[in-house]
Amino acid sequence: MQQRIQSKIEGNDGGEQFSKITMNSSYGSDGMNQEHFSDIKLCDIHETFRKHLNGRFKSDRKLGDNLYAVEFEQQKFNCKTCLQVAFAVLDCAKYRFMNFYYNFLTPMVDMNRVHLIYCDTDSMMLAVAGDPKQNYKQGFSAVVKDKEFYDQNFYKFFPKPKSIITQENKSQLDNLDNKGQRKLKIKELQIENEKKPLGVAYEHCGSTLIALAPKNY
Template sequence: MSHAFGRERQNNAKFDKISFNNARHASIKQLNQCHKATRKLSDDIYNSDGSLSEEAQYIVSESPGQFKCNKPLQEAVFTLDNCKFWYLNFVYNFLYKCIDVDRVHFCNMDTDSMYLSIAGSQIEGYKQGLKYVIKDQVFYDLHYKEWLPWDNCTVAEEKKLMSLTTESQGENIVCQAPKCYSLYNGNEQSDDIVSLVNRMKGVSEKKANLTTNDYIKCLNEGYNINVTTSNLQMKIGIMSMICIEKSALTGIHNKMVVLANGCCAPFMYGINADHYLID
């Protein structure tokens, strides 16, 4: 189910199955009622002695009439809501109570993840965690094992339910929007950047060849980056490769209301950026 503002809920997803087969498997799939189209891609290839080296390849498109979902919709909705509850539970009942939030900045947040910039020790490396920003050591020592992993803990203790674990760490991060960020080491001024993680929803980072410098240019200079994505589509028995140019990095965030100081607020009916007071 996808929800669009001002319209009824609708299912716009396509579930066509495209597979590559030899002649035997292609002929079997053509007998299926969900068969849509078949196209030959290559001929048989023979060796010099007449033996078959490689069979002919066919691409078969199928459009199943039914789909099986093993999980009820209620479970998916509950999982999303439950994630948000435990997310806020960690922030308000642990982080705010024992961590100096003046030295911790929320860079990027998603349903089940958060990215923090921590102003800790300048001597120790970037893998220091929350060690140097604790304001209530007694509360932290009493409750941190309920939420966080610790040194020499087991895998089960590290990945326990309703808790957090460290996915990746770095010296710097550039966040433009949810699911759009670059984590890296080094300094952009000295041009010694080492990219650790690049994320951009809707675009393959490897195919787009996005680098950390692209994220920095987009943020500082309003630099727009377009990439071309390719996919196969079959209509009326004709297979076509469709190339679509997408805006990978634009610096435009249209999922939330962006305020003048860069903070983001959720969409609410009748409320725009002018209604928020910024100190």
């Protein structure tokens, strides 16, 4: 996470994306069931006939005039992954996800104007029927039904604005004489707040969405 934050501070998009993929795969791959994996090889017609003599041969499928997909039975499986980590991460993500949706979002906004389009392990895409006179970057501002609840709880989940972060870290920032260092420190604090563990952040917003079936990226 720290490497990802540092890459974001430096404007290194490649490093940030690499860190994100590494974190996702570090627990996602641990939960994969290798028993369901397929051992498939692409062969020409002559090689396909030879593969039929293999004791592990399971089936073949013609893909072209001289191209076949030959599937073999698995003989062994590896059980070296840390399954408890994968399941713990998934369960924690579900809990935080449901807590955000039912205990924060539902009481705060008019759910007749908010539609859940789809969600993944730790993300959700919402369609918001906001103020037609404003652009699509208005967020929830036009659909908030409990302003007091919003003010008390919004920044427990979402990133704080620059003004609040600057005020909360005033003593730390006052010790920096160099204007460039101060600006860099504020940016660093903003990114750390945005990427805080168990926090919520806007990934993207737009005026249209094509929602594919789950996992069909």
